[in-house]
Amino acid sequence: MTSTNKAAKAAARKPPPGALKAYVASLTGTSLEYYDFAIYSVASALVFPKIFFPSDDEFVGLLLSFSAxxxxxxxxxxxxxxxxxxGDKVGRKYVLVFTLVLxxxxxxxxxxxxxxxxIGIWAPIILVLLRLAQGIGVGGEWGGAVLLSSEFGDPNKRGFWSSAAQIGPPAGNLMANGVLAILAASLSTEAFxxxxWRVAFLASALLVVFGLIIRLKLEETPVFKAIAAHGDQPKAPIKEVFTTQPRALVSAALSRVCPDVLYALFTVFVAVYATKELGMTTGNVLAAILIGSSFQLFLIPLAGALTDRFNRRWVYGxxxxxxxxxxxLFFLMIAGKSVVMLxxxxxxxxxxxxxxxGPxxxxxxxxxxxxxxxxxxSxxxxxxxxxxxxxxxxxxxALYGAASGGWYxxxxxxxxxAIITIVGMRLGxxxxxxxxxxxxxxxxxRESRA
Incomplete structure (x- = not known):
């Protein structure tokens, strides 16, 4: 092999300029934001039914909490x-800063x-309004975070570079459940x-400041710079997506349904099922989620990279x-009430x-x-x-109650x-x-001519 060939291969393996910095920024930002979101997810199952939605019927309190x-x-x-x-009109960077603050x-x-x-009824009302603000912020965050890392990265390896933002939820979930597990283990039930539980929420102020420092130092993505340099930004991007990209929108939306529901099962509902139906402790459940999230930290980028080598839609499907x-099989595995099997x-x-x-x-x-x-x-x-x-x-x-505690x-x-998501893969x-x-x-x- 000649030195020229070696240099070419080394250059091909080297990440594009700014790609690693953008990967870390995307990962860090979504980790911090999903830390906030994950705290609420766990608290909605274990804490809020008791203190914000008190009811004589525990099942009703749980439904009200999950409604929030x-x-x-x-x-x-x-x-x-x-x-x-x-994000499509003015760029990715400052939109991401605002969503983090929100x-x-x-x-x-x-x-x-x-x-x-x-404060009576005002407590759940204000809680719902704050939850509304969280949701609006997350709704604008994800698309920008993904584009931040993928548009700095190699387009031929989009599966890996785009996975940065996807690591955020398990990383945030890991931090949130870790904090809650420590609090639950060190405090009495009454004190918790x-x-x-408030300590975990208040601690997010430090995380947000850290995320802001990173994001404010970022540049705009090379792809958006190229679009802006030629004045190709859409005048009405939302309208244009609905009118010119209906199949893409349906395919992309359906692709999310199964993983969304599956994540809710293992990070929210399992906490209810394992404690109420199987008699396990909150600590048992949080430990299981912590360990599962730890594996996701490397499985998500691995899965993304895998789909750069093999057909993305097939791996996903x-x-x-x-x-x-x-x-x-999962519900049969845990029927014996074994913490290890959980x-x-x-x-x-x-x-x-x-x-x-990941992909x-x-x-x-x-x-x-x-x-x-x-x-x-978005x-x-x-x-x-x-x-x-x-x-x-x-x-x-609701299904748990209708089946009298059954899982079928x-x-x-x-x-x-799963069927809905597979249809999404077929349409994509x-x-x-x-x-x-x-x-x-x-x-x-254009730059070389200038």
Whole structure:
């Protein structure tokens, strides 16, 4: 091998300029924001039914708490519309700064919110409004975070580079559950319900400041710079997505349904099922989620990279089909009330989620042309959340009650979501990195002529 060939191969392996910095920024930002979101997810199952939605019927209190949880998902399309439009018109960077601040402030205020015994009905009302603000912020965050890392990265390796933002949820979930597990282990139940849970919410202020420092130092992505240099930004990106990209929007939205619902099962509903039906402790459940999230930290980028080598839609679809088969096995595994089997079961479940969630960002963004990516991706992400993750805890709880504590209806629900996601894969298109390469080459040619 000649030295020229060696140099060429070394250059090919070297990340594009700014790619690693953008990867870390995307990962860090979404980790911090999903820390905020994950705290609420756990608290909605374990804490809020008791202190914000007190009821003589514990089941009713749980449904009310999960309804407030759903508000955050229902608010996401608002964020997707508002921030998706701005992201395609003015750029990715400053939109991401604003979404981080919005989610962080809302979360800190939840930590300081008096409970029902102190201010009565105003407590759940304000909680829902703050949850609304969280949801709007997350709705605008995801599309930009994905584009931040993928548009700095190699278009031929979009599966890996786009996975940065996907690592955020398990990383945030890991931090949130870790903090809550420490608090639950070191405090009495009374102290945890009284003030201990608030510590995790208030601590997000430090995380938000850290994330802001990183994001404010970022540059705009090379792809958006190339679009802006030629004045190709859309005038009405939301309208253009609906009128010119209907199939892409449907495909991208359906792709999210199964992984969304599966994640809600293993990070929210399992806490209810394991404690109430199996008699396990809160600490047992949080430990299982912590361990499962730890595996996701490397499985998600691995799955993304795998789909750069093998067909993305096939890998995604196989994981969805495997999920439908696995859920009945999971409930049979934990029927013996073994903590070890619960941990193993959650790890496998979140691993299947990783093999859909890892390539999900690449799949969704590549359904849309570059000039409509922020709006299209944000709309698909948020609209799918309404029919997926938003209602999943409510549906799980209702099916659990209808089956008198049984799991077979829940397994049927997961099967339905897997079929929906496989249909989304069938409607989607394969990667087309040539578009980004043409944009970047055109911009390079323009700079060289100048």
């Amino acid at each position: 949880f759903a508000v955050g998902y229902l608010a996401r399309p608002i964020g997707g519309i508002v921030f998706g439009r701005l 989610i962080g402030v809302a979360t800190v205020l939840i930590g300081a919110l008096p409970d029902y015994s102190a 319900l009284s003030w201990g 196989i994981a969805a089909a495997a999920t439908a088969v696995y859920i009945p 941990i193993i079961g959650v790890v496998i479940g979140l691993a299947l989620h990783a093999f859909m969630y 999900q960002a690449a799949f969704i963004t590549e359904q849309f042309p570059a000039r409509l990516r922020y709006a299209g991706s 709309l698909a992400y948020t609209l799918a959340g309404v029919i997926g993750g938003a209602v999943a805890p409510l549906i799980f709880t 209806l829940i397994a049927g629900y997961i099967l339905l979501t 298109r394969d990667p087309q990195p040539e578009e980004d390469l043409r944009l970047l080459h055109r911009d390079d040619s």
